[in-house]
Amino acid sequence: MEIFLIKALQFMLAISLLVLLHEGGHFFFSKLFGVRVEKFYLFFDPWFSLFKFKPKKSDTTYGIGWLPLGGYCKISGMIDESMDTEQMKQPAQPYEFRSKSAWQRLLIMIGGVLVNFLLALFIYAMCLFTWGEDYIRPKDMAQGMLFNKEAKALGFQDHDILVGTNLGEFKDAKADMYRGLANATEVYVIRDGKQLTINTPGDLDLLGMLKNVPMFVQPYVPAVVDSVSPKSAAERMGLQKSDRILSLNGKQIDSFSAFTYEAGRSTDMFTCAQTHADTVKALAAVLTVERQVEGKTDTLTLKGQFDAVSAGGFSPLSKGEPMRLVLGYMPQQPQYKVTHIDYGFFESFPAGVKYGCKVLSGYVGDMKYLFSAEGAKSLGGFGAIGSLFPSQWDWHSFWLMTAFLSIILAFMNILPIPALDGGHVLFLLYEMIARRKPSENFMIYAEYIGIGVLLLLMVMANLNDILRFLHII
Structure with missing residues (x-):
């Protein structure tokens, strides 16, 4: 449970920061061009808010909603997710979005994406300046x-x-x-x-x-024991540091990945067990190990059974919860040369821009796989994103993950889907080229369609998380 809370806290902190700054981008350009912002919210607030206040002599209500699915700026005179069509029936006012020139409205709409992209580049630059870069070629x-x-x-x-x-x-x-x-x-x-x-x-x-x-x-990681977890199956079997695992249940083991693969096969057997005998057979673990004893190499046979733990990392186990089988040892990692690069303050900015653009280009290139059956199954929701954060609080990893999410948020928001910033940008570009605005009825129906598409994608992504947790996909 502690690991879950640490990951969840990091996820909520990162998303809150990114949403606030994204909406802050829209807010900044709105105020710059004299457009009234009626509401500035972190999270959504259908029916009620957790917190809100309106400063004196301000047109904007600031608040925190109860539904943590993003945030929003309600901009006067704009058809958005609030679907406030009554306002659009009134004569246009000078302080409204619709009264401004196309290029001003364009800047207001790309403000959030621009902030997210620049933020990601800045975070990457500061990470390189603070920690440098470490990698193994x-x-x-x-x-x-x-x-x-x-x-x-x-x-x-x-x-x-x-x-x-x-x-x-x-x-x-x-x-x-x-x-x-x-x-x-x-x-x-x-x-x-x-x-x-x-x-x-x-x-x-x-x-x-x-x-x-x-x-x-x-x-390649050798199947050599580096450490054994206390009170684990490995400790009960007598597995020791520096033991080399040669076989598991009669299957030859030549690497840690081979051991993991065979343990996965036992997990599958355990999941499909129909009788008590099937369960006992799946849990059985017979190891052949090579051990150095007083300068001699001995081959030993260790017998015991796997520990069954929750696949989601929760404890105690609940009935019907997805399981995995583990022994409880860590492999000995090969000690390779680590390449380290330090960056000065001014050097870090071009390096951060290069790093961020490389991340963005890789992410955009991988989008083509989303349109395949396997790609659709790989789509992840809040659970998948949250699981990417480290299980221990680490500021370097946190900021790198936040920068990555900022780039994803920027790219996803600029997609030409109605209800996203990119949809509004598309209609504005049409207006600038065709010299006429799309009709308000068209914009309203487009917004409905866009919201429907987004809700469908959100449901599918989070359903995938549930199916993965249940080991169905």
């Missing part, structure tokens, strides 16, 4: 990578050291490495001390590469 991973059968069919072999592709050298073993592998036609690896070229199609399915079990490629 794949070519410095001396024990190489592990590949699944699809990768091996293309010519990769376990323990190949990835160097780069015809599109460029790999900087680290994160998302850009997988994008490079998906789009490249040549991949350069080091095998047995020699650099080789592996020809690839150039159009691999990135989503499939990441979702396959096991994954297309992942760093």
Whole structure:
């Protein structure tokens, strides 16, 4: 429960900050051009508010709603999610949005997106200035990578050291490495001390590469015990630091990922168990380990059973809750060279801009997968976003995640969907080109359609979270 609360608190803090600044962008340009802002709210307030106040000599009511799905600025003379059509029936006033020139209205509408994008670049710059940048280059991973059968069919072999592709050298073993592998036609690896070229199609399915079990490629981590959790199944079985796991329930183990895969198979058996005997069989854990004893290498057989824990991390377990089987040990991570780069204050700004633009371009490029069946299943809601935050409070990770969410918020809001900023921008561009406004009836119906699309996407994303928690998808 503690982990859940830490993640939830970070998520709420980040979203609140981003929503306030996003709406602040609309507020700033509205005030700049003399447009009245009737309400400025964090979260939505159908029926009632948690808090609100209106300063003297101010036209704006500030408040906090009870429904944490975003926030809003209610701008006079504008058709928005408030659907205040009565106001639009009255003669236009000089202080209303609709009375301003098209270019002023355009700036008001892109104000939120602009603030979110600039905020993300600023956060990235300050993170680089404060903490610098640390990464491990794949070519410095001396024990190489592990590949699944699809990768091996293309010519990769376990323990190949990835160097780069015809599109460029790999900087680290994160998302850009997988994008490079998906789009490249040549991949350069080091095998047995020699650099080789592996020809690839150039159009691999990135989503499939990441979702396959096991994954297309992942760093090799040996199945050597680094530490054993107190009161865990591993401790009860007698597993010790530096033990090398050779097999699990008769299946050969040559890496930590292979161990995880076999433990996952046991979890599947446990989930599908129909009888007590099936449950006992699924929980059984027989390990063959290699252990150094007084300078000699001994092979031992350890017997016990997995611990069944909640897949959601909650305790105590409730009936029907999704489960996973664990032993309770941490693997020994290979010690590779870490590349560290420090940035001066002025150096951090161009580096932050470059970093942010790279994140945005990768995110935009990945959007094409959303229109596939698997991509739709990968859509995540509040639970998926919240799970991305670290389980312990870490300011560096928090700010990096906040910057990433700020870029997502900016991009999603500029999409040309009615009810989003991008929808209003689209209609304003039409007005500037055609020299006439869309009719108010058209704008009202477009707003209804846009709100419907957004609600549908929100329901689908959060339903996916529930189905993932239940191990259905």
